[in-house]
Amino acid sequence: MKNRLPKIVLLILVLLGNYSLMGQQKNAHIVLGEIKDGSTQTTIPYATISVVNAATKQILSGTISNDAGTFSIKTTATDFYVEISFMGFKTKTIKDIDVKQSRINLGTVILEEDSEQLAAVEVRAEVSKTQFKLDRKVFNVGKDIASTGVSALEVLNNVPSVNVNIEGEVSLRGSGGVQILIDGKPSVLADDSSNALGTITADMIESIEVITNPSAKYDAEGTAGLLNIILKKEEKRGLNGSISLNTGTPDNHSVGVSLNRRTEKFNLFTQLGGGYRSMPRDNENSNLNKENDSKVESYGTNYRNESFFNFILGTDYHIDDYNVLTLSGNVAYEWEDQPSRTNYRSFDNDVLNSEWYRVENTQALNPKWQYEFNYKKEFKNNKEHTLLFSALGRFFGKDTDSDFNNATTFGTNDQDQLQETNTDFQQSDYTFKLDYTNPITDEYTIEAGSQYVINDVGNDYEVRDYNGTEFVADPELTNNFEYNQKVLAVYGTGAFEGNNWGLKLGLRVENTDLKTLLTNNNQENNQTYTDFFPSLHTSYKVTDDFSVQAGYSKRIYRPRLWDLNPFFSIRDNFNIRAGNPNLLPEYTNSFEVTGIYKIGKATMNSSVYHRYTTDVMERIAIFDDNVTTTTPFNIGTKNTTGVEVNGKYSPIKWLTFNGDFNWNYFSREGEYNAQNFDFDGDSWSSRVTSKIGFPEDIDLEITGNYRSSYKTVQGETSGFAFADIGLRKKILKGKAVINLAVRDLFASRISETIIDNDTTYQYSFGQRGRFFTLGFSYGFGKGEAMTYSGKRR
CATH class of the missing domain: 2.40.170.20 (TonB-dependent receptor, beta-barrel domain)
Structure with missing residues (x-):
């Protein structure tokens, strides 16, 4: 009997725990919605969604919106509100939530641009700089450019010795015939027969290397020079x-x-x-x-x-x-x-x-x-x-x-x-x-x-x-x-x-x-x-x-x-x-x-x-x-x-x-x-x-x-x-x-x-x-x- 007592106690605890969990799942809420930019009506991916305790103001759980700007998050809280934030936009607080519903659809949530926050970010931004290396110049893309959302062509236009005219033609030190590489290799994204560089945005780019006098590594039949676009290695960048x-x-x-x-x-x-x-x-x-x-x-x-x-x-x-x-x-x-x-x-x-x-x-x-x-x-x-x-x-x-x-x-x-x-x-x-x-x-x-x-x-x-x-x-x-x-x-x-x-x-x-x-x-x-x-x-x-x-x-x-x-x-x-x-x-x-x-x-x-x-x-x-x-x-x-x-x-x-x-x-x-x-x-x-x-x-x-x-x-x-x-x-x-x-x-x-x-x-x-x-x-x-x-x- 003494040997069975601990097992009986353990069984009772497990049953009580399962009952408690079942009760919690029964009272759980699923909060979902879609986030859009108020001025352009485009969706906002990677915005931060937080579930906040209404009494203590503590964050209970959080997630981010996906590539399509939608989100879904679970919570067992009964007294809470939702905060949605994204850099450069005013934080949105949603308090009028019907906690009687197990599935709470917030619909389309509109975020408005915060001009003061944008200005502050611009002041504190990391400035793009050029490093002089042995046989090349390296233009490191700082937050002053990366946060603007412009295309790779606009980034190139900020690089010393490089010019991109208003029709998108790239020249180096005044000469055309520039070979553009991406991560050190040719790519159809950089082919001058297309405008595909327009689909690469500034925040994807880590640096741009400028090589005006190529070494023995490159073809002996050279061009006006080389531009090598180094992309960041981040998990997601969306569409x-x-x-x-x-x-x-x-x-x-x-x-x-x-x-x-x-x-x-x-x-x-x-x-x-x-x-x-x-x-x-x-x-x-x-x-x-x-x-x-x-x-x-x-x-x-x-x-x-x-x-x-x-x-x-x-x-x-x-x-x-x-x-x-x-x-x-x-x-x-x-x-x-x-x-x-x-x-x-x-x-x-x-x-x-x-x-x-x-x-x-x-x-x-x-x-x-x-x-x-x-x-x-x-x-x-x-x-x-x-x-x-x-x-x-x-x-x-x-x-x-x-x-x-x-x-x-x-x-x-x-x-x-x-x-x-x-x-x-x-x-x-x-x-x-x-x-x-x-x-x-x-x-x-x-x-x-x-x-x-x-x-x-x-x-x-x-x-x-x-x-x-x-x-x-x-x-x-x-x-x-x-x-x-x-x-x-x-x-x-x-x-x-x-x-x-x-x-x-x-x-x-x-x-x-x-x-x-x-x-x-x-x-x-x-x-x-x-x-x-x-x-x-x-x-x-x-x-x-x-x-x-x-x-x-x-x-x-x-x-x-x-x-x-x-x-x-x-x-x-x-x-x-x-x-x-x-x-x-x-x-x-x-x-x-x-x-x-x-x-x-x-x-x-x-x-x-x-x-x-x-x-x-x-x-x-x-x-x-x-x-x-x-x-x-x-x-x-x-x-x-x-x-x-x-x-x-x-x-x-x-x-x-x-x-x-x-x-x-x-x-x-x-x-x-x-x-x-x-x-x-x-x-x-x-x-x-x-x-x-x-x-x-x-x-x-x-x-x-x-x-x-x-x-x-x-x-x-x-x-x-x-x-x-x-x-x-x-x-x-x-x-x-x-x-x-x-x-x-x-x-x-x-x-x-x-x-x-x-x-x-x-x-x-x-x-x-x-x-x-x-x-x-x-x-x-x-x-x-x-x-x-x-x-x-």
Whole structure:
């Protein structure tokens, strides 16, 4: 009996406990509702909901709203009220609660903005700062920007040396062609063919790295520089998205939808768009034979009308805190129509002897696709200790049919003819990369990796002439050009970075295997070469606001497909462009010393540079029987020494200036076909952009550009000035944006070259003209409205 007593007591206690719990569950309440912003009527995720004891004022339980702004919370209290709070909004207290109901639905709870709290937050906010590292600048995004909810493009616009114009085009130190990475790897989110960066908000970004002189880790065929966006590693960021509608003249119409949803494990992104655009270009040419005083003039307008469709889908999968997989794809399709007319006049001794015109009607279908796979591993000892593998595939096709019709309008000549052309073009590119980074200590870091790139192209081209009864292929202008290039690269770098001084050495080795073939006549050009590309970077931080960087790198510029493709363009029979299958790459040794400093509200970069280039690729115009044929050749060497200055200055909060100035002196040495091409000269360019913020969220941007004239191997290219202007109005607290922009405001941006020698005079002129664009975009979730970009995709 004594042994059973403790068991009986325990059983009674358990039964009493269960009864008590059942009683508590029976009296439990479920409180639920939805939270919205009072001004925009958008839902508020991650707001704090607290159940508070009405007598003691103590918090009994709490939760946060989900991505959709809804919440549900349980409580067994009988005398309580609910408090709902979110940063930047006034706290909402709900006391009129019917505790007799087990399910209490508060419905839609409206939070109103607290202007005083926002001001206090702004005063206490952590300010964004720029750190000067060994071979890069790091812009750390502080709460002053992170709390604003703007897009990644707006964050980039706050980074020294970076400018984003009102149409969303990114430039670095005044130059385009910037490669943008996300977490050190390529991403369709950062592809310049989309506005998907608008779905990445400031509070997702930890820092942005600016690399103006890439080390041996990066392709030896570099761009203007690199921007690497480092994202924060937070569990949830919700749904971001934007819808845009755009129109313009000449025709430039599009509609697009972008979405980005972040969860604990996944980051899903997609974009869908389509539209129509027209790209007219006015051309004028004159070819004068001084020996017999004969001349042919031409002028006309070429059109490129294009309907397009684009779809992007991708995801980042965070396996755990240290491993991430990324898979993305992009499919696009374009339908081209190119109606063009060129008018000709022929003179002998300044006397008009004939006039005729050439009409072109071209139709083309352009399928495109791209896929990308990335795997990134971070090691537990250091988040900078990483392994990254990526595979990228691209395809571009072009099936083109053209009809040409010549007709005489004055005089007699033998120019009347009918021609047809057909092009079946296919290009596939594959890139495989492996990168390993290991910070051995706080001061020493090593990097190693490899890359393999395959470029495979086929261009089947046929020209058919009408002989009176049928079209017959012209064997001189018909062929199939095959182009295959493989580049295998390996690299290694080692770096020391102390508190004030650092040094980084690197070596990249690339083996290139290039094969071209004209299948109809079995004309081959095979090139295999191995190149070494060393790099050296050093920096010294004088103060927190002044740093000096110096760098050396060797670069390569390989001939592009159209540099090598020997097919003639017969759009204009008197001004022909053709490639050179025997063209070699050009090499550049680049030296640069840069001072980076901050003076008050201004940041400045001043650089002195020297570049020595061998096997320079130049386009040479050959004149024969009033026909100018322009073909690239390797001609000698080029020395270039220059000064570059760029800066950003905000004297007051609503006014910002961006400026770039580049001057260089060059000397050329070389000859072709016993003709000496030694000469020297200089050139300079400048750009100033002013951004003015007006009340009512109105921004005005004015950009002025000037490019000087400069000498070429055969003549001179004229200078020109042009201006762009843009106006932006934000509504609904930045959730919606209206853009109005005018590119080339005064229609002064031209391309004009002159070649004048003892036997010939050649003049060429081209102009795109003035473009007007109007865009509207609405952002939802935590995203900001996308900034419209009117450039070609």
